[in-house]
Amino acid sequence: MSLTPVFLGLGSNIEREAHLLAGLEALAALLPGLRCSPVFESAAVGIKSGPFFNLVVMAQTDLSLAELDHQLKRIEAENGRYAAQRKGLPLDIDILLYGSQVGVFEGLLLPREEILRNAFVLWPLALLEPEGMHPGVGRSFAELWRTAQIEQHLCPVPFAWRGRELTPATLLQSCATPANAKKPD
Numbered sequence: 001m002s003l004t005p006v007f008l009g010l011g012s013n014i015e016r017e018a019h020l021l022a023g024l025e026a027l028a029a030l031l032p033g034l035r036c037s038p039v040f041e042s043a044a045v046g047i048k049s050g051p052f053f054n055l056v057v058m059a060q061t062d063l064s065l066a067e068l069d070h071q072l073k074r075i076e077a078e079n080g081r082y083a084a085q086r087k088g089l090p091l092d093i094d095i096l097l098y099g100s101q102v103g104v105f106e107g108l109l110l111p112r113e114e115i116l117r118n119a120f121v122l123w124p125l126a127l128l129e130p131e132g133m134h135p136g137v138g139r140s141f142a143e144l145w146r147t148a149q150i151e152q153h154l155c156p157v158p159f160a161w162r163g164r165e166l167t168p169a170t171l172l173q174s175c176a177t178p179a180n181a182k183k184p185d
Helices: 016-030 065-078 119-128 141-146 169-173
Strands: 004-012 039-042 052-061 092-098 103-105 108-110 154-157
Touching (some): 039 119, 092 108, 119 154
Antiparallel strands (some): 004 052, 039 052, 103 108
16 A cells, blocks of 8 residues: 655643643554654644644544544544543644545545644744645645735744654754744755
């Protein structure tokens, strides 16, 4: 079976580091060759809560879209996403891109609209895969970030996984919005 490139967005606003680390470990077991963007802190969008930690990961998979979605929901559940008494969002994993699919598949709209709407998705994506193309608009993620008109404030945060710093020291020096941070490093 051929491999399909997938991009996933991860976020947490409860025990953020612990839940993202648990999510990354579970994803690494599911998706070998996992690559990670830097990690950013951002205000919540669409819900009233504390700030989130967010990142984007990329991998190749032989799982169907439906099976991948099922496995991601299992990982979220294992981290308390669907617990009745939870407060906030322990772990959220969204399929941003599944290959070059454009449209509604298995009930999922691809590419995910948040790519173009949320800085906490677009900037990490532009850093992880700057020359990657958004299949819906035909422009690179770096170009989309440079021209983004998103008014969300992001701060890169130090974050290590498996002994490797995901957020480079040069990125930690300042917070940004798309208007003042156009160059994906």
